[in-house]
Amino acid sequence: MLERARELIHFKRFVQTEFYPSFLYTLKWLVLAIFIGLLIGSASAFFLFGLQWATDFREEHLYLIALLPVGGFLIGWVYYRFGESVVKGNNQLLEEFYNPLRTIPLRMAPLVLFGTIATHLFGGSAGREGTAVQMGGAIADQFTKWFKLKPIDRKTVITLGVAAGFASIFGTPLAGAIFALEWLMIGRVRYESILPAFLGAYVADYACADFWHAHHTHYHIPFIPDLSLANVLWIIPAGICFGLAGRLFAKATHIWSELFKQGIQYPPLRPVVGGAIVAILVYLVGTTKYIGLGVPTIMEAFDAELPWYDFLAKIGFTSLTLGAGFKGGEVTPLFYTGATLGNMLSGVIPLPMALLAGMGFVAVFSGATNTPLSCTLMGIELFGADSGVYVGLACVVAYLFSGHSGIYGSQVIGSPKH
Amino acid sequence: MLERARELIHFKRFVQTEFYPSFLYTLKWLVLAIFIGLLIGSASAFFLFGLQWATDFREEHLYLIALLPVGGFLIGWVYYRFGESVVKGNNQLLEEFYNPLRTIPLRMAPLVLFGTIATHLFGGSAGREGTAVQMGGAIADQFTKWFKLKPIDRKTVITLGVAAGFASIFGTPLAGAIFALEWLMIGRVRYESILPAFLGAYVADYACADFWHAHHTHYHIPFIPDLSLANVLWIIPAGICFGLAGRLFAKATHIWSELFKQGIQYPPLRPVVGGAIVAILVYLVGTTKYIGLGVPTIMEAFDAELPWYDFLAKIGFTSLTLGAGFKGGEVTPLFYTGATLGNMLSGVIPLPMALLAGMGFVAVFSGATNTPLSCTLMGIELFGADSGVYVGLACVVAYLFSGHSGIYGSQVIGSPKH
Numbered sequence: 001m002l003e004r005a006r007e008l009i010h011f012k013r014f015v016q017t018e019f020y021p022s023f024l025y026t027l028k029w030l031v032l033a034i035f036i037g038l039l040i041g042s043a044s045a046f047f048l049f050g051l052q053w054a055t056d057f058r059e060e061h062l063y064l065i066a067l068l069p070v071g072g073f074l075i076g077w078v079y080y081r082f083g084e085s086v087v088k089g090n091n092q093l094l095e096e097f098y099n100p101l102r103t104i105p106l107r108m109a110p111l112v113l114f115g116t117i118a119t120h121l122f123g124g125s126a127g128r129e130g131t132a133v134q135m136g137g138a139i140a141d142q143f144t145k146w147f148k149l150k151p152i153d154r155k156t157v158i159t160l161g162v163a164a165g166f167a168s169i170f171g172t173p174l175a176g177a178i179f180a181l182e183w184l185m186i187g188r189v190r191y192e193s194i195l196p197a198f199l200g201a202y203v204a205d206y207a208c209a210d211f212w213h214a215h216h217t218h219y220h221i222p223f224i225p226d227l228s229l230a231n232v233l234w235i236i237p238a239g240i241c242f243g244l245a246g247r248l249f250a251k252a253t254h255i256w257s258e259l260f261k262q263g264i265q266y267p268p269l270r271p272v273v274g275g276a277i278v279a280i281l282v283y284l285v286g287t288t289k290y291i292g293l294g295v296p297t298i299m300e301a302f303d304a305e306l307p308w309y310d311f312l313a314k315i316g317f318t319s320l321t322l323g324a325g326f327k328g329g330e331v332t333p334l335f336y337t338g339a340t341l342g343n344m345l346s347g348v349i350p351l352p353m354a355l356l357a358g359m360g361f362v363a364v365f366s367g368a369t370n371t372p373l374s375c376t377l378m379g380i381e382l383f384g385a386d387s388g389v390y391v392g393l394a395c396v397v398a399y400l401f402s403g404h405s406g407i408y409g410s411q412v413i414g415s416p417k418h
Numbered sequence: 419m420l421e422r423a424r425e426l427i428h429f430k431r432f433v434q435t436e437f438y439p440s441f442l443y444t445l446k447w448l449v450l451a452i453f454i455g456l457l458i459g460s461a462s463a464f465f466l467f468g469l470q471w472a473t474d475f476r477e478e479h480l481y482l483i484a485l486l487p488v489g490g491f492l493i494g495w496v497y498y499r500f501g502e503s504v505v506k507g508n509n510q511l512l513e514e515f516y517n518p519l520r521t522i523p524l525r526m527a528p529l530v531l532f533g534t535i536a537t538h539l540f541g542g543s544a545g546r547e548g549t550a551v552q553m554g555g556a557i558a559d560q561f562t563k564w565f566k567l568k569p570i571d572r573k574t575v576i577t578l579g580v581a582a583g584f585a586s587i588f589g590t591p592l593a594g595a596i597f598a599l600e601w602l603m604i605g606r607v608r609y610e611s612i613l614p615a616f617l618g619a620y621v622a623d624y625a626c627a628d629f630w631h632a633h634h635t636h637y638h639i640p641f642i643p644d645l646s647l648a649n650v651l652w653i654i655p656a657g658i659c660f661g662l663a664g665r666l667f668a669k670a671t672h673i674w675s676e677l678f679k680q681g682i683q684y685p686p687l688r689p690v691v692g693g694a695i696v697a698i699l700v701y702l703v704g705t706t707k708y709i710g711l712g713v714p715t716i717m718e719a720f721d722a723e724l725p726w727y728d729f730l731a732k733i734g735f736t737s738l739t740l741g742a743g744f745k746g747g748e749v750t751p752l753f754y755t756g757a758t759l760g761n762m763l764s765g766v767i768p769l770p771m772a773l774l775a776g777m778g779f780v781a782v783f784s785g786a787t788n789t790p791l792s793c794t795l796m797g798i799e800l801f802g803a804d805s806g807v808y809v810g811l812a813c814v815v816a817y818l819f820s821g822h823s824g825i826y827g828s829q830v831i832g833s834p835k836h
Contacts, residue, residue, distance in 0.1 A: 018821045019662075025836050026654065026818065034647075173645070174794070174810050189607040191817075191833050194790065198814050202650050202807065210644065226628065227591070229452075232620050236444065244437075372612065373791065376592070377806075385803040388795075389620065392592050396616050399609075400444065403436045415609050418443050 026195065032157070033199035036143055037164050040136045040200070041207025044168035045214040047113055047131060052215075054121040055292055062288065064122055068279040071122030072271025075115045076325050080267045083111045086138075089327075090130050091410035093137040097158055097184055098412060103145055104158075108138035115327030124278060125291045125317035126328025128169055133329070136165025136204075156193040159184070163197040164204035170331075171209050171216035175378035176201040182371040186404065188414030189373065217295055219302060219361070221354040224386045234349050235359070235390060238342070239397025242360050245341050246367025247402040249315050249334060256323025267325065274324020278317060290317040294336040301339035301357040308347075310340035330407050331365055338364030351390075358383045359394040366395035367402030370411060444613065450575070451617035454561055455582050458554045458618070459625025462586035463632040465531055465549060470633075472539040473710055480706065482540055486697040489540030490689025493533045494743050498685045501529045504556075507745075508548050509828035511555040515576055515602055516830060521563055522576075526556035533745030542696060543709045543735035544746025546587055551747070554583025554622075574611040577602070581615040582622035588749075589627050589634035593796035594619040600789040604822065606832030607791065635713055637720060637779070639772040642804045652767050653777070653808060656760070657815025660778050663759050664785025665820040667733050667752060674741025685743065692742020696735060708735040712754040719757035719775040726765075728758035748825050749783055756782030769808075776801045777812040784813035785820030788829060 058064050079087050086092065086108035096104055116131040140161025144154045159180045167176025177197040181189050208214045225231060260270040282291060289297050290313045300306060318333035342360030346353035358379060366375035372395040379391030400417050476482050497505050504510065504526035514522055534549040558579025562572045577598045585594025595615040599607050626632045643649060678688040700709060707715050708731045718724060736751035760778030764771035776797060784793035790813040797809030818835050 014821065019819065022819050022836070023658075026658075026815070030651075030654070174806050177810070178791070187609040189791070191606065191790075192836060194814050195818055195836065198811050199650070202645060202811065203647065206645060206647055206650070210646065227620060227624060228628065229621065229624055232617070232624070233448075236448070240441075240444075372609075373596070373607070380798055380803050381806065385798050388592050388799065392595070393616050393620065396612050397444070400613055401437065401440050403432065418440070418610060418613065 029156070029160075029196040029199055032143060032147070033160060033196060033203050036140050036157070036160060037200045037203025038207045040139050040161060040164040041168040041204035042212060043109065043113075043135045043139060044132050044165065044204065045208040045212035047116070047128070047135065048169070048208070048214040050113070050117045051120055051128060051293070054117050058121055058123055058292070059288065065279050065282050065288070065291070068122040068124065068275035069272045070275075071118050071124075072275035072324065072326060073268055075118050075327060076268030076271040079111065079115065079325070082107065086111055086134075089134055090408055093134065093158060093162065094184065094408060094410035094412075097155055100151060100154060104138045104141040106138055106142055109135040112327055119321070119326040119328050120292055122275070123282060123288065123291045124275070124321040124326040124328065125294070125314065125333060126321050126326055126330075127293065127318075127332035127334070128329050129166060129331035130329030131327065132165035132169035133162050134165070136161035136163075140164070140200075156196050159193040160196040160200035164200040167201035168204035168208035170378070171205060172378050172381040173201040173205040175374045175381055176205070178377055179371055179374035182374050183369065183408075183411070185412050185414035186370045186406075187417060217299065219299065219358065219382050221302070221352070221358050221383045221387055223352050224355055224390065225352070227389050231351065231390075232393065234351055235393045236397055238345055238349055238351070238356060238359060239363055239394040240401050241341060241345060242338055242363035242394060243367040243398035243401030245311060245315070245337055246334065246364045246398055246406070249319065249330070249337060249364070250368050250402070250407045252315055252319035253323050253330070253407060256319050260324050271325040274320055274326070278321055281317070285313070290314055293332045295332070298336050298339045298361070301343040302354040305353075306340055306343045308344045311337045311344065314340065330368065334365040334368055335361045338362065355387065355390055358387055359391050362391050363394040363398040367398035368407045370399060370402070370406045372396050372399040447574070447578075447614040448617055450561060450565070451578060451614060451621050454558050454575070454578060455618045455621025456625045458557050458579060458582040459586040459622035460630060461527065461531075461553045461557060462550050462583060462622065463626040463630035465534070465546070465553065466587070466626070466632040468531070468535045469538055469546060469711070472535050476539055476541055476710070477706065483697050483700050483706070483709070486540040486542065486693035487690045488693075489536050489542075490693030490742065490744060491686055493536050493745060494686030494689040497529065497533065497743070500525065504529055504552075507552055508826055511552065511576060511580065512602065512826060512828035512830075514559075515573055518569060518572060522556045522559040524556055524560055527553040530745055537739070537744040537746050538710055540693070541700065541706065541709045542693070542739040542744040542746065543712070543732065543751060544739050544744055544748075545711065545736075545750035545752070546747050547584060547749035548747030549745065550583035550587035551580050552583070554579035554581075558582070558618075574614050577611040578614040578618035582618040585619035586622035586626035588796070589623060590796050590799040591619040591623040593792045593799055594623070596795055597789055597792035600792050601787065601826075601829070603830050603832035604788045604824075635717065637717065637776065637800050639720070639770070639776050639801045639805055641770050642773055642808065643770070645807050649769065649808075650811065652769055653811045654815055656763055656767055656769070656774060656777060657781055657812040658819050659759060659763060660756055660781035660812060661785040661816035661819030663729060663733070663755055664752065664782045664816055664824070667737065667748070667755060667782070668786050668820070668825045670733055670737035671741050671748070671825060674737050678742050689743040692738055692744065696739055699735070703731070708732055711750045713750070716754050716757045716779070719761040720772040723771075724758055724761050726762045729755045729762065732758065748786065752783040752786055753779045756780065773805065773808055776805055777809050780809050781812040781816040785816035786825045788817060788820070788824045790814050790817040
């Protein structure tokens with residue numbers, strides 16, 4: 001009798017101290033995730049439409065590439081004049097997360113949106129995830145002010161925004177949620193914000209893909225062999241190559257950025273010079289396959305033999321573009337680098353070409369951003385569950401071999417890699 | 419010129435300080451993973467065959483259930499006489515991981531193997547992952563001695579063994595690798611051992627499934643709707659139910675275990691009494707569906723309406739069986755609980771029955787063991803990539819609502835859940 005009474009009290013205490021707070025917490029973040037997620041998902045859809053327009057328009061009016069220095073000056077001048085407070089981009093989000101000083105200015109969102117569309121319109125080589133993540137972080141952080149959230153909630157809001165931006169731009173809600181948790185610290189995943197990250201990612205992906213019908217590219221790996229011991233052994237050298245490519249990408253961007261900073265004092269002039277070099281290079285190589293997002297080449301890497309140097313050319317074009325101060329992200333170029341490198345490796349490694357392209361697609365990204373789990377989930381969301389074991393180990397090996405730094409200089413190391 | 423020389427030195431330093439150590443590390447753990455993984459995968463295959471034999475033999479000779487108290491005494495006595503050093507099972511692995519004192523005795527492996535087969539032969543209600551994880555941990559830890567590994571490597575060896583055991587017993591290499599990283603600390607994933615965990619999981623899964631052809635059950639979710647905002651809202655109450663069920667399971671096992679310890683001083687007598695109660699209950703309810711692994715009922719939960727109380731009955735039978743000192747794991751009964759609870763919820767929640775069964779399958783497990791990412795990957799590996807968003811959020815919500823404890827009392831809290 002006494003026992004039962006005690007159990008009942010236990011149950012009451014559980015409801016009061018554990019269930020009820022969890023329930024309120026869920027409700028609060030559900031409401032916030034719906035607001036923020038719908039906003040960010042819509043911004044991503046708008047951005048994807050703009051990007052599609054800019055890419056199509058450029059391919060129809062190739063003379064625009066000659067104007068890349070002009071576009072560069074425009075971007076450089078606008079950021080110099082209005083964007084000093086947001087010019088650090090993704091690293092700024094990371095720094096605010098670790099060391100909160102002030103709300104991320106909302107202008108980060110329109111500036112990076114404009115800068116990225118302009119970069120792509122005039123033929124720079126860049127991606128889109130940086131833009132999505134920055135729009136996500138900036139939009140989400142406004143809610144800290146509007147809803148008067150506590151400092152601890154602010155970290156969660158930023159995490160939610162990053163998850164929402166990433167998930168909606170690639171159409172990969174699970175990878176987006178885990179990316180936000182994994183990105184913030186090398187070698188560790190923190191679960192404090194796991195529910196808000198999932199909710200934000202889901203709502204934003206829904207808003208972008210189902211409500212606005214923004215289109216995501218579909219990739220297909222027609223044949224995936226069973227996992228044998230020999231295949232495990234072949235994944236490892238492939239993963240090492242992907243990790244080194246990720247490292248090279250990060251290094252190259254960093255070196256170009258330093259060179260431009262040291263060589264040219266007046267910031268708006270940097271993308272002018274960088275844009276001129278890129279435009280001349282495009283003219284010399286005679287193809288536009290290395291500029292823009294490069295989605296057609298990524299898709300080709302899954303079923304046609306490509307020149308072996310494609311991945312190096314893309315690293316060169318992108319690191320030059322971004323190092324000079326153009327806007328965009330690194331991730332789609334990392335996909336490009338990985339898919340073409342995987343394509344090239346299929347001449348040496350006895351795995352199907354499409355599978356190696358898919359492994360490279362996510363693994364180079366894993367190496368450069370130190371987010372192996374998110375990249376594994378992205379591989380599964382894009383290429384199906386059967387690819388999981390291949391992309392998983394490739395991402396882990398690439399993570400291990402890319403060194404303790406990546407494209408985000410402000411990432412903090414949570415655990416050594418081994 | 420000077421710049422290039424400096425870059426070359428940089429490159430040399432990178433090779434010496436980063437690439438070469440990573441390469442040696444990979445090689446070392448590859449060799450260890452092949453040895454350990456083949457051994458553990460073979461042990462898992464042997465265990466699966468034994469389990470199949472025990473289950474078939476019992477179903478053909480139902481009078482064996484009347485002998486459950488005898489089987490209980492046998493298990494209790496053997497553990498009392500020879501197993502004092504290994505009786506804490508999974509919690510012992512956790513404790514050795516946090517606070518390494520001495521090598522895990524190899525006898526843990528044969529004892530838990532014998533104990534689990536006997537439990538299933540005589541009709542106890544239990545699982546198998548505890549057995550696999552303990553065999554994995556015990557076998558792997560012997561290599562610490564044989565290869566004279568350093569203390570820091572020992573943690574990695576235990577992680578590798580747990581990953582190998584879990585991966586091979588369920589045929590889910592990704593979930594196994596992440597389970598080992600996630601299980602050791604609530605709310606945090608540590609990447610120090612990420613490569614060894616992956617390699618061990620892959621090799622063991624290969625050995626068990628492809629080399630020994632051990633059979634894994636296949637589950638199928640025929641229809642998965644697109645993710646709408648309404649569906650996101652429906653996943654949440656389902657996840658809450660799964661989390662509470664996981665909590666109830668953990669509580670019930672704990673309460674039975676305490677009752678037996680307080681009520682019966684002589685340990686071998688506890689499973690005798692517990693076995694007698696289970697045997698009488700089986701006779702009274704007139705079905706064997708609540709004992710053993712319960713795989714047929716789990717499969718039924720995906721396509722037929724089941725009695726609403728099935729999940730409660732399974733919690734009762736399993737907590738009684740394990741609390742009394744029988745051996746086995748909790749995970750397959752957790753799958754059972756979740757799948758039948760999901761089946762029941764499909765009467766209230768407008769999602770397909772098979773999908774809810776699949777969500778419950780992994781989410782109750784997520785709540786009881788605090789491993790949401792591993793459970794999400796398991797869902798994807800068992801039910802396909804399309805189920806990912808549903809099982810993912812269900813696992814996260816269940817994790818959040820199961821309280822800060824689980825079936826493993828020795829788990830350390832790394833981060834609060836929110």
